[in-house]
Amino acid sequence: MRLYQKRHFRCGMVCLLLAVVCGVVMVVEGVSVKLAISALLLTALGGADLLISMDKSMRLPRPDERDQQVVQTSAWRAYRILVHGCMAAGIILAA
DSSP states (O other), rough: OOSOOOHHHHHHHHHHHHHHHHHHHHHHHOOOOOHHHHHHHHHHHHHHHHHHHHHHOOOOOOOOOOHHHHHHHHHHHHHHHHHHHHHHHHHHHOO
């Protein structure tokens, strides 16, 4: 099987490693509900990430230059609106 998304593969491996650590801690310290739930969730998330990393249909298409320009322009406008909104709120509250 081929890896199409290396980031998801790494996240899946880290989740599975943490699930194993939770299991080892449960064996050493005794059964704990928190650790059992954590191990179960980490196993499920790790398995899902590994499956996603090997699925060819989950590949993200590379955006072209126009899409990148639109995204950058939109992000810059949103940032400016946020900054000006916070500044206006600060001035109104200070007055």
